[in-house]
Structure formats: structure tokens, C-alpha cells
Amino acid sequence: MSKLFGSSPAKTGGSVDTLIGRQTEILGDVRFAGGLHIDGKIKGKVDSSGDKNSSLSVSESGCIEGDVRVPNIVLNGQVVGDVHAAGKITLAARARVVGNVYYRILEMEGGAAVNGQLVHETGDGHATPALQNSGDDNTDELREARRLKGL
Template sequence: MARNINHKEAIELKTTLGKETKFKGTMRFKDSLKIDGKFEGEIISRGFLYIERDAEIKADIRVGSIVIGGIVYGNIEASDKLEMLSTGRVFGNIKTRVLKIADGVAFEGKCEMIKDSDSIDVFSDTVVNLKRTAQGVS
């Protein structure tokens, strides 16, 4: 079930990479992270990621939920929810269960929606197609 993203919660995050921060490598975190600086590499977490308006990210991202207010170059997979604010710019493919896009967003890439297991009708599909769906293969 998708979790509602609270922007106030995101702004009050205790873990922050500030405006003057430049980080290169793999970032893993448990709960939540706000990025306001520059990041290059890979971001992996089951938690919540908030990308501030002035942030510039060059990374492939796999997280639980994400709010994007800055610029991201790379593919994003959010297992729960992906939200792009009006200042957000994404140049890469996205994959998520719930997607929210504000007016004014720049997005260049493909979007794939993750299906809930509840949406699979096991009685009207072939076994081969059911296996493909379960494995995430189209």
C-alpha cells in the first residue's frame, strides 16, 4: 500500500547532504535522506529520499519513496511512490507503483508502473504470462 509523502516530514529530515556537499560513490541509508547538494554514483535504500530544488543528482536510484524538486540524471526505481515537484527535472527512466507529477516538471524518459499483486487475474491469463508478470518481465 502506498504511503502518503508528507513534505513537512521531508524538510525536517535529520540526515542531510547540504548545498555545499559534493558526494561521489554509493549511498546507502536506512530511513530517510535529504540531498541539497551534488551527488554522483548510486543511491540504494528502502527508505525515503527527498531531492531539494537546488540539488543535482547523476545517479541510478533505487528507494522506497522519493520526492524530486531538483534535477536527476539517471534511472529511478521507487518501490512505493515517486513524486516530482514543479521544480523537478528528470532525465532517465522511472519505475514506481504510485506516480505524482506536478505542472511544470521536465521529464525525458520512459515510465513503467509497478503492478500490485492484487491486479493480477490468475483465472484469465496463461501460465506463461503469469510467470512473466511475477518476474517483472513484459
């Protein structure tokens, strides 16, 4: 089955139970268990229904317009919305995220882009933005990060 989708199970995080094809557009939320591969477009939330072993892979032709909550994600397409990965997220070279990325383990290839915050979440429920104070108080990014954090 992995040859059909052009990637190995090791890259997608597991087997693919559901495929959304390139010519398919779904309007509405998607809940799934197991493995989901997206070559098409979803306009709605994508949620793995509490299955801690679920995985999502989005090819470079895939697009999601809505929040994503899946433990394991391999993204090479586009997401417009916040992404929550309780396990591991891999942002491949053509990945584009317009929104915040909440992660435990992050792998990011050169060329991937996130227009939002990278927020590391620990197992105890705490989250820390990846942007930290480097001692230079004059950058717009640091001022904006402090404003958002209430500092």
C-alpha cells in the same frame, strides 16, 4: 526539524535522518536507511539498502548523477539516471529526470519534466510503459516505443 529544511514531514515522506548540504558534493555510491534529504550533489548511485520505509527528498538545488532506488521519493531537483520507487514518487514542479522512472504510485506537478519513460510497476513484478497505442501509427513516439518493446 521540518522548519529547518523548508518542508513538512508530510511532503518529504517522513523524518530526515541525513542531510547532504548545498555546498557538499559526494563522489561515490550512497546507501542509507531512514530519511535522506539532498540539497547538494551526488555523483553515484543512491540506494536505501532494502529499508522499505526509507524516503529520499531532493530540493531544487539538489542533483544526483546515478541511478536511484528508494521506496519513497519527493523530487524537486535533478536526477540523471533511472529512478526506481517501489512505493510513491512525487515529482514537484522543478523536478527534472533524464532517465526512466519506475513507480508504483506517481504524483506529478505541472512543470516537472521526465526525459525518458514512465514505467508503472505492479506488485507482481510486471512493468508496463505509460505510453500506450492510441490508434495513430504515424507518430515517432509510438514507433520508438514499439521498437523498444520489440513490437
